[in-house]
Amino acid sequence: MRRLVQGNEAVFRGAIAAGASYYAGYPISPSTEILNVASGWAAEHPEFGFLQAEDEIASANAVIGASLAGAKAFTATSGPGFSLMQEAIGYAQKVGVPSVFVDVQRVGPATGMPTMPGQGDIAQVRYGSSGDYTPIAFYPNSVPEAFNLAVAAFNAAEESRSPVILLSDTFVAHLNEVVDLDELEAAVTVAPRDLAPLASDGAADPRFFAGVLMYEHGPNAGEPATADADEYLRQFYAAKHRHQEVADRYPLYEHGWNTDASTLIIGYGIVSRVAAPLAPDYALFRPIRIHPMLTDELRAIADRYETIVALEANDGQYADMAELALRREVKRVPLLGGRISLEAVNAGLARVLGDGPDEPPIPPAPAERADRAPLGIG
Amino acid sequence: MPEAAFAELDFKSKLKMDLFPTIWCPGCGIGTIMIELAMVLDELGLDQANTVIVTGIGCTGRMGSYMKYDAVYTLHGRTLPVAEAIKTVRPELNVIVVAGDGDTASIGGNHLIHAIRRNARVTVLCNNNEIYGLTGGQTGPTTPSGTKTLSSPGGNPNTPINLQGIVRSSPHALYARTTVYHQPQMRTAIREAIQHDGFAFVDITSQCIENNGRRIGFANANEMLTFYRKTYKRAPKGADRLGPFELGILYPEDHADRTNGQADGSSQTDGDASAGEAPAAGAAAAVAVPTTEAPVPARSSVSDDEKARKRAESQKKLALMQRLDPEVKLQVAKGEITLADALRAAGIDPAELEA
Numbered sequence: 001m002r003r004l005v006q007g008n009e010a011v012f013r014g015a016i017a018a019g020a021s022y023y024a025g026y027p028i029s030p031s032t033e034i035l036n037v038a039s040g041w042a043a044e045h046p047e048f049g050f051l052q053a054e055d056e057i058a059s060a061n062a063v064i065g066a067s068l069a070g071a072k073a074f075t076a077t078s079g080p081g082f083s084l085m086q087e088a089i090g091y092a093q094k095v096g097v098p099s100v101f102v103d104v105q106r107v108g109p110a111t112g113m114p115t116m117p118g119q120g121d122i123a124q125v126r127y128g129s130s131g132d133y134t135p136i137a138f139y140p141n142s143v144p145e146a147f148n149l150a151v152a153a154f155n156a157a158e159e160s161r162s163p164v165i166l167l168s169d170t171f172v173a174h175l176n177e178v179v180d181l182d183e184l185e186a187a188v189t190v191a192p193r194d195l196a197p198l199a200s201d202g203a204a205d206p207r208f209f210a211g212v213l214m215y216e217h218g219p220n221a222g223e224p225a226t227a228d229a230d231e232y233l234r235q236f237y238a239a240k241h242r243h244q245e246v247a248d249r250y251p252l253y254e255h256g257w258n259t260d261a262s263t264l265i266i267g268y269g270i271v272s273r274v275a276a277p278l279a280p281d282y283a284l285f286r287p288i289r290i291h292p293m294l295t296d297e298l299r300a301i302a303d304r305y306e307t308i309v310a311l312e313a314n315d316g317q318y319a320d321m322a323e324l325a326l327r328r329e330v331k332r333v334p335l336l337g338g339r340i341s342l343e344a345v346n347a348g349l350a351r352v353l354g355d356g357p358d359e360p361p362i363p364p365a366p367a368e369r370a371d372r373a374p375l376g377i378g
Numbered sequence: 379m380p381e382a383a384f385a386e387l388d389f390k391s392k393l394k395m396d397l398f399p400t401i402w403c404p405g406c407g408i409g410t411i412m413i414e415l416a417m418v419l420d421e422l423g424l425d426q427a428n429t430v431i432v433t434g435i436g437c438t439g440r441m442g443s444y445m446k447y448d449a450v451y452t453l454h455g456r457t458l459p460v461a462e463a464i465k466t467v468r469p470e471l472n473v474i475v476v477a478g479d480g481d482t483a484s485i486g487g488n489h490l491i492h493a494i495r496r497n498a499r500v501t502v503l504c505n506n507n508e509i510y511g512l513t514g515g516q517t518g519p520t521t522p523s524g525t526k527t528l529s530s531p532g533g534n535p536n537t538p539i540n541l542q543g544i545v546r547s548s549p550h551a552l553y554a555r556t557t558v559y560h561q562p563q564m565r566t567a568i569r570e571a572i573q574h575d576g577f578a579f580v581d582i583t584s585q586c587i588e589n590n591g592r593r594i595g596f597a598n599a600n601e602m603l604t605f606y607r608k609t610y611k612r613a614p615k616g617a618d619r620l621g622p623f624e625l626g627i628l629y630p631e632d633h634a635d636r637t638n639g640q641a642d643g644s645s646q647t648d649g650d651a652s653a654g655e656a657p658a659a660g661a662a663a664a665v666a667v668p669t670t671e672a673p674v675p676a677r678s679s680v681s682d683d684e685k686a687r688k689r690a691e692s693q694k695k696l697a698l699m700q701r702l703d704p705e706v707k708l709q710v711a712k713g714e715i716t717l718a719d720a721l722r723a724a725g726i727d728p729a730e731l732e733a
Binding site: 021022024049051053054055057058059060061062063064065066068069070071073087088091197198199200201202206207208209210211212214222223224 | 394397401425426427428429430432435442443445446447448449450451452453456458459460461462463464466467468471488489491492
């Protein structure tokens, strides 16, 4: 049945279609609708595990426990909560826990501008936890894509045995579009669980899921390996290669608009929708898989354009990645403070294409008190 | 005579003996807790197909690696969200949390109060040694006021956290206090906690001789255990809260099968403050030590006589073991040679085992 579906709801329904049977979360705008929908779903489906946790640290660790127990599990949050989850995400990376973390971005750092849209967590997703790891992350720009990428996130999590991040933003989360969920569900393929659940085999050797480096196989199995660089290399590269190999199965991006133009715009999430009126004059590269970087794909496309401009609601986080991947200049139009508008995009493009600075002109602070727009709108 | 091996004690089937000796310092209390837990698991028939261990980090957390159960060695402080989720997804499993006092009550304190609020059906064994041991001996949440530690050289200025009060804030939660010295009582507390259908917390006072005990004036672990023996007494019959240095099990108000009042004591506790009145029906009750006559649910096929015989047998073996070289003892403990062979090699007649 075709009906209006909200972006957050589509994420939840995609998760269900992918086989999710556990959700833990803590209320935080603009992700809260996922918690609400999950609680309603749990009330109607007793087999669905639901926890409104005391904080995002608990949510993230509950997802880990649920997953190890055999459930496909996920949580959703926004920037501040996502920061609190970072240690658990590192643990899930280290231990190899299939899990999905949804980050509905708003303007940060800290409490920031609740809940104006932002895209400031691109680097946090990549580097937020301690140590080295290889996260997989997707970012939709529409309601049906939110559904499909939720499925992809769960499948990639199972295949890579890692925590996969599904990014969103205030606008994608609260976008309502007409979607036929039944049709989307019918097209879903679901990756099976590979990791045997806890206490599922009384005859197997007992397992020890540890955040600390342990020998997992061989003559020293069960002993700590906390001073053995060789063992670290074995485990680190096994995970890195596995994650990259799985990511390669999801080379998701969009290359479109006017591909005969001389300037390529890089934009993702809601920014790619806001900038759509530029279609006649610019080409678009929209990465859908944000991490690992689509290096080969972007290189092949970027060669065709004289100029590259990254439009993003942060201070150039993806531009940094693209510049490193391409070894050439990527101009930046930072859309900061929640001001993601066509006017801001046009002004920014005019500035950087005229060899002006990245920074927009900063108006002086007003000398007199002025009436402000209502919270959450202005 | 049958060949007697030290390694035949039943609970050892729950432990990865091949990884012994453990990393714990000589004199540490954690090993005792592990053995008592293994004994209870063995007695209750809990094995790796129906039980999961979730541990905190640090010294106590390592217990999971020595037990023959699937175990999750969580991040510091995060045992309870992990454990609660496992129980939600797999309600048929017994989920046992083992963590230190810092893990449980400091960095994991928020999870503790909310797991209690939600009555998470998990069992928590808190190795309460009143110190951050692995990091060298810093003040923890349960460190007594005035105790000198590496991080409070002038004495801990703060009041220790009231674990009993926190756990008892829920009408559904079971709270027990025991020590590493009072092993039968600890075993009872662990058994009752595991069998409790609701949140259960066993607060186990335990010694960290290396990074706390010596600094506060104990010469060795034995002195600390002696201190526990002399200081801790079981709670008065029917008590609804445990005073300082009182041992007992506080059942929740809504505990269905529990009659109030205290069972007969055991010889483990030196003192017996038996004053106190049985509270009204429905109120909480302290049961310090179980009686052998107490109605025990049909959970063990081993009779008390049989247990007593086994106990005497193992004590005899232990006494003989003391006469062996430490290296030989280790070989026997690992099952590499039998005790009888080791005794023969040491010139001791194995027939003494029968004596």
